[in-house]
Amino acid sequence: MTEIAKVNTLLDDMVQALQSELQTRKISDPLMIGIHSGGVWVARELHKKLGIRDDLGELNITFYRDDFTRIGMHPQVTPSNLPFAVDDRHIILVDDVLHTGRTIRAALNEIFDYGRPASVILAALVVRSGKELPICADIAGSLLDLKEGQHIKLNGPDPLSLELQEGK
Amino acid sequence: MGIHIKGGHLIDPANQVDKKSDVFIEDGKVTGIGKAPAGFKADTTIDASGKTVMPGIIDLQARFREPGLEHKATIASETRAAAASGITTLCLPPDTTPILDTPAVVELIHRKNEAAGFAEILPLGALTKGLAGDELSEMYELKQAGCVGVTNARYPVAHTLVMRRAMEYAANFELTIFLKPEDHSLTKGGCAHEGRISTRLGLPSVPEAAETMAVARLLMLVEQTGVKAHFCQLSSAKAVQMIHRAQHDGLPVSADVASHHLYLSDMDIGYFDANCHVMPPLRDQRDRDGLRAGLLNGTISAICSDHQPHELDAKLAPFCESEPGMSTLDTLLPLSLRLADEIDISTSQVIACLTQHPARILGLPIGQLGLGYQADICIYDPEAHWTVSPDTLVSQGKNSPFMNWELKGQVSHTLLAGQVVFQR
Amino acid sequence: MKNQDIQLDSQGRLRHFLTIEGLKKPVLTDILDTAENFSTVGTRNVKKVPLLRGKTIANLFFEPSTRTRTTFELAAKRLSADVINMNISTSSTTKGETLLDMLRNLEAMHCDMFVVRHGSSGAAHFFAKHVAPHISIINGGDGSHAHPTQGMLDMFTIRRHKPDFTALRVAVVGDILHSRVARSQIHALNTLGVPEVRVIGPRTLIPAEPDSLGVHVYHDMKEGLKDVDVVIMLRLQRERMQGALLPSENEYYRTYGLSREKLALAKPDAIVMHPGPINRGVEIESAVADGPQSVILEQVTNGIAVRMAVMSMVLGRPGDEQEAG
Numbered sequence: 058m059t060e061i062a063k064v065n066t067l068l069d070d071m072v073q074a075l076q077s078e079l080q081t082r083k084i085s086d087p088l089m090i091g092i093h094s095g096g097v098w099v100a101r102e103l104h105k106k107l108g109i110r111d112d113l114g115e116l117n118i119t120f121y122r123d124d125f126t127r128i129g130m131h132p133q134v135t136p137s138n139l140p141f142a143v144d145d146r147h148i149i150l151v152d153d154v155l156h157t158g159r160t161i162r163a164a165l166n167e168i169f170d171y172g173r174p175a176s177v178i179l180a181a182l183v184v185r186s187g188k189e190l191p192i193c194a195d196i197a198g199s200l201l202d203l204k205e206g207q208h209i210k211l212n213g214p215d216p217l218s219l220e221l222q223e224g225k
Numbered sequence: 226m227g228i229h230i231k232g233g234h235l236i237d238p239a240n241q242v243d244k245k246s247d248v249f250i251e252d253g254k255v256t257g258i259g260k261a262p263a264g265f266k267a268d269t270t271i272d273a274s275g276k277t278v279m280p281g282i283i284d285l286q287a288r289f290r291e292p293g294l295e296h297k298a299t300i301a302s303e304t305r306a307a308a309a310s311g312i313t314t315l316c317l318p319p320d321t322t323p324i325l326d327t328p329a330v331v332e333l334i335h336r337k338n339e340a341a342g343f344a345e346i347l348p349l350g351a352l353t354k355g356l357a358g359d360e361l362s363e364m365y366e367l368k369q370a371g372c373v374g375v376t377n378a379r380y381p382v383a384h385t386l387v388m389r390r391a392m393e394y395a396a397n398f399e400l401t402i403f404l405k406p407e408d409h410s411l412t413k414g415g416c417a418h419e420g421r422i423s424t425r426l427g428l429p430s431v432p433e434a435a436e437t438m439a440v441a442r443l444l445m446l447v448e449q450t451g452v453k454a455h456f457c458q459l460s461s462a463k464a465v466q467m468i469h470r471a472q473h474d475g476l477p478v479s480a481d482v483a484s485h486h487l488y489l490s491d492m493d494i495g496y497f498d499a500n501c502h503v504m505p506p507l508r509d510q511r512d513r514d515g516l517r518a519g520l521l522n523g524t525i526s527a528i529c530s531d532h533q534p535h536e537l538d539a540k541l542a543p544f545c546e547s548e549p550g551m552s553t554l555d556t557l558l559p560l561s562l563r564l565a566d567e568i569d570i571s572t573s574q575v576i577a578c579l580t581q582h583p584a585r586i587l588g589l590p591i592g593q594l595g596l597g598y599q600a601d602i603c604i605y606d607p608e609a610h611w612t613v614s615p616d617t618l619v620s621q622g623k624n625s626p627f628m629n630w631e632l633k634g635q636v637s638h639t640l641l642a643g644q645v646v647f648q649r
Numbered sequence: 650m651k652n653q654d655i656q657l658d659s660q661g662r663l664r665h666f667l668t669i670e671g672l673k674k675p676v677l678t679d680i681l682d683t684a685e686n687f688s689t690v691g692t693r694n695v696k697k698v699p700l701l702r703g704k705t706i707a708n709l710f711f712e713p714s715t716r717t718r719t720t721f722e723l724a725a726k727r728l729s730a731d732v733i734n735m736n737i738s739t740s741s742t743t744k745g746e747t748l749l750d751m752l753r754n755l756e757a758m759h760c761d762m763f764v765v766r767h768g769s770s771g772a773a774h775f776f777a778k779h780v781a782p783h784i785s786i787i788n789g790g791d792g793s794h795a796h797p798t799q800g801m802l803d804m805f806t807i808r809r810h811k812p813d814f815t816a817l818r819v820a821v822v823g824d825i826l827h828s829r830v831a832r833s834q835i836h837a838l839n840t841l842g843v844p845e846v847r848v849i850g851p852r853t854l855i856p857a858e859p860d861s862l863g864v865h866v867y868h869d870m871k872e873g874l875k876d877v878d879v880v881i882m883l884r885l886q887r888e889r890m891q892g893a894l895l896p897s898e899n900e901y902y903r904t905y906g907l908s909r910e911k912l913a914l915a916k917p918d919a920i921v922m923h924p925g926p927i928n929r930g931v932e933i934e935s936a937v938a939d940g941p942q943s944v945i946l947e948q949v950t951n952g953i954a955v956r957m958a959v960m961s962m963v964l965g966r967p968g969d970e971q972e973a974g
Contacts, residue, residue, distance in 0.1 A: 121700075126964075126967065128967055130683060166699065170693060170697065171695070426771065427791075427794035428771070497770070497774045543767065543792070
């Protein structure tokens with residue numbers, strides 16, 4: 058168990074990077090969607106700091122997972138809540154840790170079942186090694202090269218802290 | 226040809242015997258009890274030590290499915306099962322195909338049985354032609370051909386006048402009428418006892434009144450006609466009370482119960498066990514207790530199997546759509562014996578309900594082992610345990626509701642007229 | 650054990666859904682919570698989630714029913730499952746042999762789930778007992794026995810309007826004798842902790858020993874409706890009537906039909922439910938069926954989410970497959 062970085066510092070870096078990315082892409086009024094649950098915590102901070110007009114959207118990708126038959130149905134999940142129409146809007150999709158890319162694959166599928174966004178920017182607090190799908194973050198708080206069996210976990214929501222776990 | 230049954234405990238209720246006693250048989254008849262008759266020579270000795278020796282069981286109701294439904298079972302297969310269960314005499318109801326309403330069908334059955342030869346079959350003739358409930362059958366002819374009584378089985382005689390005439394006519398030839406009490410308009414479509422179980426499972430139900438209404442109607446007619454009547458397979462406590470009262474009033478009525486009704490109730494249907502689909506239906510615990518009480522006070526004097534073997538497919542359907550009936554020959558004796566452990570009845574009294582009493586109902590000189598009587602004998606090991614399974618059931622019908630029950634008492638030898646027809 | 654619940658797997662999860670009877674409260678609550686999650690799917694642009702992609706569900710209807718079949722079909726499709734609909738006339742399957750033959754044939758097509766509707770009580774249990782172990786059975790209504798998904802969608806609808814089951818008085822009105830819906834509702838209401846469940850109907854349409862179901866019986870509708878929070882009207886199952894059960898529809902309406910006048914005896918905020926299809930002017934007045942207290946159309950909508958929940962719970966049981974771990 059090691060604490061590896063101050064989350065606040067990473068968030069500040071992400072806000073800056075996002076602002077410049079939005080400027081480059083000439084996007085003025087983006088939407089933000091956090092992926093349940095760590096991604097929502099991160100998104101709340103970014104949403105506040107960026108002063109985004111629309112409410113934050115929350116995505117629960119349970120129904121879109123590719124390992125459903127192995128993990129089964131958990132009735133206590135909070136359902137996805139996108140309090141806006143996504144059609145023709147620019148979306149910032151936020152997750153805490155980008156690892157294999159499977160969560161993002163599921164999240165993109167779900168977003169597209171709500172409508173057809175103009176673009177999606179992916180922002181992750183941590184991007185770690187172990188990619189399995191051709192999915193990259195546009196904005197990354199930090200890049201971590203982890204050994205097999207190591208996991209990075211976001212504790213939260215208040216305060217947010219990252220924790221490195223050694224696998225079994 | 227002498228047979229010496231040696232060292233067994235003899236129970237012969239008709240002769241008030243209940244002690245260790247040897248039995249000696251010559252020419253198919255009992256010629257000695259306790260000590261050998263003069264000049265007896267044993268060609269065969271059966272070691273019955275540790276076992277019980279009793280008269281062969283008389284089953285007042287069993288179906289063989291032959292003639293007509295040989296894919297379910299045959300006379301050969303079921304009389305073999307009877308022999309393996311200590312049953313030497315069985316009454317066959319007339320709902321065969323063709324219906325047993327002419328001497329020719331009686332003849333056919335006797336011929337088939339002679340070829341098999343494992344048990345004696347006593348046919349019951351049809352009360353009405355084709356069991357249709359309209360016209361009287363030729364009862365005199367049927368009696369001459371060997372029918373020991375008449376019955377309309379489970380078929381309705383809707384018209385009370387027809388039933389009255391049938392009773393009068395049967396009485397005319399001193400034929401006992403076997404009555405399966407059922408008001409068909411109340412039974413219609415039902416397949417389970419009307420009560421909390423049918424309510425819970427949403428099964429079309431048969432009210433108690435389907436039986437008691439019929440008993441009341443029939444008792445009135447018995448009183449008027451004076452026919453000797455036997456009520457078959459009572460299922461409700463109320464009906465037992467009604468018969469009890471009638472007997473008390475001096476009516477010539479007797480009654481039997483099927484062994485499964487003494488053990489099972491509608492609770493055993495569980496979640497739609499088709500093997501518990503039977504007619505009359507399994508009723509509730511109070512009825513089961515009422516039937517047991519009727520046995521204790523003598524209202525019900527005989528226990529029968531009401532054996533109805535089925536092929537596998539007959540029960541492979543949702544409860545009500547499965548065919549009713551249970552395969553019960555194999556379990557008749559051990560279930561009856563078990564009563565002595567559960568209620569205040571002696572083994573000897575139980576055996577009387579399987580031998581002496583049914584013989585009396587039939588009016589035949591069988592069911593006992595007095596000197597000169599036919600040597601129909603059942604020898605069983607009272608301590609042998611066995612488990613009911615498709616493999617242990619000898620009957621071709623594997624539709625037993627007692628599957629996986631562990632039972633005590635297993636037949637080791639069965640003799641029919643002095644011939645060993647079964648030994649284990 | 651004869652009464653072992655065959656609808657649960659070794660870990661106590663739903664393996665089949667045959668009846669509500671015997672299920673514990675947490676299982677019912679799980680179904681309702683899961684359905685709550687699915688209820689938003691129908692309002693989206695793409696009304697579909699990929700949860701059961703690659704699974705095949707066969708609707709086996711031995712009894713005609715357009716509505717129930719359609720909602721099962723829609724639920725399966727919204728979960729991205731493939732659906733086969735089979736309407737089987739009972740005349741062609743009077744023998745158990747052919748019923749099982751048909752089952753074997755469908756198994757050979759690698760189906761994962763059968764939704765069974767059949768006119769005979771116990772049919773769903775019969776299928777569950779004889780089906781290959783990898784196939785799940787959902788009871789879409791069997792005889793007068795059970796209609797568990799209907800029962801659960803009714804609970805879902807009630808919970809949306811009256812979240813606390815333990816504070817409710819519920820009346821079920823009509824043909825209780827032949828109603829599989831009523832039986833499932835009664836089991837669900839009792840399990841979820843409703844303190845007072847009433848049934849109201851003429852003696853000819855109330856089964857024997859009704860108290861054993863855990864209900865209070867009323868034969869006078871005006872008395873039975875007094876101060877109830879929920880009124881559930883049952884369809885008058887005319888097709889199942891035999892013998893002399895009722896003199897006329899007209900008299901039935903006057904005695905047990907839900908009119909505005911009778912509804913006024915219930916609590917002012919009472920909701921009115923009906924499993925449909927409605928016989929207007931027989932069991933319910935049009936003004937009530939279409940009135941502000943009626944939630945009948947919501948029931949239809951909710952039926953899809955509840956069936957999605959049951960299907961996904963039954964088919965998504967980790968550890969039940971070989972590759973689990």
